[in-house]
């Protein structure tokens with residue numbers, strides 16, 4: 475039986491991967507309590523003990539604003555841990571599946587970013603995530619790096635759950651309307667990962683697999699404001715008792731909503747390479763959102 479090691483089991487994507495990869499082999503999922511990824515020796519010991527065929531690494535330092543002042547911790551998890559995992563994957567002949575972010579781009583481009591476009595991260599989070607990507611590329615291990623954006627889901631913390639909470643607490647909300655991207659469910663990321671891993675494991679010639687970097691998001695685009703408004707309207711339509719009126723969600727500019735870390739104005743990622751290479755049709759963000767909301771909103775009907 476194939477052995478699949480998953481890090482970050484308590485994270486959004488790590489949670490969903492435990493479901494989606496369970497049909498492909500023996501899944502060994504670890505969290506901070508099992509292995510501190512800031513400790514390279516602990517990573518080596520873990521990989522040596524498990525001897526996995528596939529390592530899937532959704533663990534990351536994802537607190538974007540906190541990373542601005544907690545640089546060494548962000549580097550340890552987002553750059554050094556992937557480098558250590560990549561070296562271990564190389565030694566074991568394992569595939570490493572890693573995740574990265576739209577925040578590796580500066581957002582100044584006016585069209586969706588393609589995989590080969592120049593990364594120019596503006597935040598510490600983005601810089602450390604980019605350094606992790608580069609370390610994996612340079613390691614020479616078999617790898618797939620999936621860059622995604624605006625991840626949300628039932629498990630863990632995300633913008634969608636924050637907005638739903640705020641909608642119960644407040645009568646009005648200000649949400650940034652000049653940053654554009656695609657909200658992407660953790661479950662979709664996990665499902666596409668399973669599709670790729672299945673294809674890798676089924677291949678008679680592993681070396682022929684199209685390793686590399688791919689963009690993975692839903693189709694379409696919106697702003698954080700458009701996302702928040704659609705979310706509240708859809709939640710109300712599902713019967714959620716939400717006091718906040720969608721018209722009380724006010725669009726504001728990035729300058730009017732100051733935060734420690736700069737965010738890209740353009741977070742749009744082109745997913746053509748992924749869709750063409752693997753024969754996938756990705757869902758539209760609104761369709762995906764409606765499905766996750768049905769799990770997030772408690773309802774009598776089902």
Ligand SMILES: NC(=O)C1=CN([C@@H]2O[C@H](COP(=O)(O)OP(=O)(O)OC[C@H]3O[C@@H](n4cnc5c(N)ncnc54)[C@H](OP(=O)(O)O)[C@@H]3O)[C@@H](O)[C@H]2O)C=CC1
Nearest residue numbers: 482484485486487506510511533534536573575622624625
């Ligand atoms: N969230 C998003 O919007 C986006 C995420 N991504 C990328 O996708 C991937 C998955 O993100 P997501 O699932 O949202 O992340 P989460 O923040 O939900 O989960 C990350 C997990 O990593 C774990 N972790 C952090 N530090 C350590 C450590 N020192 N040792 C062991 N485990 C640690 C955390 O553990 P603990 O729970 O104990 O803190 C957490 O469970 C990441 O690579 C991220 O950069 C890309 C684009 C958007």
Ligand SMILES: Cc1cn([C@H]2C[C@H](O)[C@@H](COP(=O)(O)OP(=O)(O)O[C@H]3O[C@@H](C)C(=O)[C@@H](O)[C@H]3O)O2)c(=O)[nH]c1=O
Nearest residue numbers: 536538575576623624625633636648649650698731737
């Ligand atoms: C909660 C809230 C946020 N915002 C803005 C701030 C910011 O510009 C945007 C998103 O806020 P958040 O802090 O939730 O999102 P942020 O943590 O920046 O989300 C990012 O996380 C990392 C891990 C990624 O990789 C990115 O793809 C992206 O998902 O919305 C508002 O305007 N009003 C609000 O009430």
Ligand SMILES: [Mg+2]
Nearest residue numbers: 536537538539
């Ligand atoms: Mg955040």
